Amino acid sequence: MAASLVISAPASGVGKTTLTLALARAYRDRGLKVQCFKSGPDYIDPAFHAAATGRTSVNIDSWAMRREAIESVASHGRDADLILAEGSMGLFDGVAAPGVSGTGATADIAEMMGWPVLLVIDPSGQAQTAAAVAAGLRDFRAGVRLAGVVLNRVASARHEDLVRRALAGAGISVFGALPRHAAITMPKRHLGLVQAEEQAEVNELIAEAARIAAEHVDLDAVLQSACTWMASRDTHGLSVTPPGQRIALARDAAFSFVYTHMLEAWRAAGAEIVTFSPLADEGPDDSADVCWLPGGYPELHAGQLATNRRFRRTLTSFAETRPVHGECGGYMVLGSALTDANDVHHEMTGLLGLETSFAQRSMHLGYRLAELAVPMPGHKAGARLRGHEFHYSTIVSQPDTRLAIVRDATGAVVAETGSRRGYASGTFFHLIAEDR
Known part of the structure; x- marks a missing residue:
């Protein structure tokens, strides 16, 4: 107690x-x-x-x-x-x-x-x-x-x-x-x-x-x-489907926004997590069956990420045969380009066509309910996911297949739908729980 x-x-x-x-x-x-x-x-x-x-x-x-x-x-x-x-x-x-x-x-x-x-x-x-x-x-x-x-x-x-x-x-x-x-x-x-x-x-x-x-x-x-x-003895009330069996998780100062309860739910479901650092020019472990890039502050490290060739090369190779998913900052890095707050243009990995800019700040904040239009790692089309969005970037271009119909807490549809191309997918919202 x-x-x-x-x-x-x-x-x-x-x-x-x-x-x-x-x-x-x-x-x-x-x-x-x-x-x-x-x-x-x-x-x-x-x-x-x-x-x-x-x-x-x-x-x-x-x-x-x-x-x-x-x-x-x-x-x-x-x-x-x-x-x-x-x-x-x-x-x-x-x-x-x-x-x-x-x-x-x-x-x-x-x-x-x-x-x-x-x-x-x-x-x-x-x-x-x-x-x-x-x-x-x-x-x-x-x-x-x-x-x-x-x-x-x-x-x-x-x-x-x-x-x-x-x-x-x-x-x-x-x-x-x-x-x-x-x-x-x-x-x-x-x-x-x-x-x-x-x-x-x-x-x-x-x-x-x-x-x-x-x-x-x-x-x-x-x-x-x-x-x-007194805590409940039942520790299985939170059920989240992991995106894969062995998950390569980006984890460093640019990719640090991942919820503890999500990682624990993945592990409780039997998944393994192997971390890597894009800032250290590392790529996803080749033994993994899925790669996950969480949010963080990629805009503060965009220049380094743009020049880290090993990270870009191995991520691109991984995405040829296995799913890669990015949340918010991770989504931006999967895109074609990111313009930072100083109006400097940085080439990103190009796995998606998304282009974003921080040169003109625009706050996007709030809860999000997404209904998947196409599958993403761990979830089939039609799945409903609850999460939140918090960033200051502006979408310049989001040309790929729409990932989901995304609504705010009032039910209004928002423009940040996420996208998918081949094995790559991404969202601006951070997943908190499945809507069951």
């Missing part, structure tokens, strides 16, 4: 990730086994969670995953002393039309799992109004229980006292108040936080955040506010 909490906030940018990392490391320093989860589609925060806890962090998503799948993924916390599930956006923020078990809101996970919410409030520019915000979130949905509040970026002792008094008057516990402290601010990138493995100083940043949390937050009170939760 594990003590469990959801860490959420009224909005993005309030400090959820910083507090999650600080608490995770602070409790780990006390000798507890801490398991983190991330609510919603996100590749970057879980890498930071793993750096803080020494354990793999896994995504759970109420729009794409059925309840039994979420409970199956949550079984990662079976041997943990403490579960910290970091939310996304604001506590109740999701899409307008529900998916298989919710709208993707953090509140869905809190209610479904019975995990109380530790709310991060940034009272900058306000005082008593912060209590009104917290009280509104507490009372908005009956099935969601508020454990208490941690204040972030408090300006002064007087400011903290005003907010604490107002929260006490509303019957809301305050577990601590973090001062403004630039040293624990995580660097940003256009898709979110810079990935943890790219930051040599990440351990020091997390250690400093933990030190500040231990000094300014009542860790005992936070722990006491958590509920006791």
Whole structure:
């Protein structure tokens, strides 16, 4: 059994990730086994969670995953002393039309799992109004229980006292108040936080955040506010068909966006995974029967990828007889060309005719439901797949056979259909779960 909490906030940018990392490391320093989860589609925060806890962090998503799948993924916390599930956006923020078990809101996970919410409030520019915000979130949905509040970026002792008094008057516990402290601010990138493995100083940043949390937050009170939760013994609630028996998986700084639960589901189904690094000019293992290029930041490495001849040659040879599939960034690399943010044109592998550009940024963000028009590795035509799309590239040309009819969460058809040519296929959306 594990003590469990959801860490959420009224909005993005309030400090959820910083507090999650600080608490995770602070409790780990006390000798507890801490398991983190991330609510919603996100590749970057879980890498930071793993750096803080020494354990793999896994995504759970109420729009794409059925309840039994979420409970199956949550079984990662079976041997943990403490579960910290970091939310996304604001506590109740999701899409307008529900998916298989919710709208993707953090509140869905809190209610479904019975995990109380530790709310991060940034009272900058306000005082008593912060209590009104917290009280509104507490009372908005009956099935969601508020454990208490941690204040972030408090300006002064007087400011903290005003907010604490107002929260006490509303019957809301305050577990601590973090001062403004630039040293624990995580660097940003256009898709979110810079990935943890790219930051040599990440351990020091997390250690400093933990030190500040231990000094300014009542860790005992936070722990006491958590509920006791027991993981399900059934770990087979998430079923995903692997794309092949032996999968050559691109894995490096340019191809790092792959969900842990997907890899585990592939392995649970009997598949083997062999990784290779396109940035190191490596190609897929010739013993594999399928190659998978996940998303990442290929636009930051386009010049190197364009000149890595061994990677391009072996991938092209592989695709003559076996399936190759790319997701988002991987899809772009399978295309004919990529223009980076500096308007520099880079020739890609040319397995597909797709041409993309970052010269004129255009954000594409949201859940996606795809119905395959033609097969892709692991899935037949007609299969329905749930995932999400998040990138800033623009399609210049997408001339090949349409892979799928792709809709957003409202049911509207989107232009990013994916494509297929011969054994090569690709999508802009990242697969989260099969729609069963």
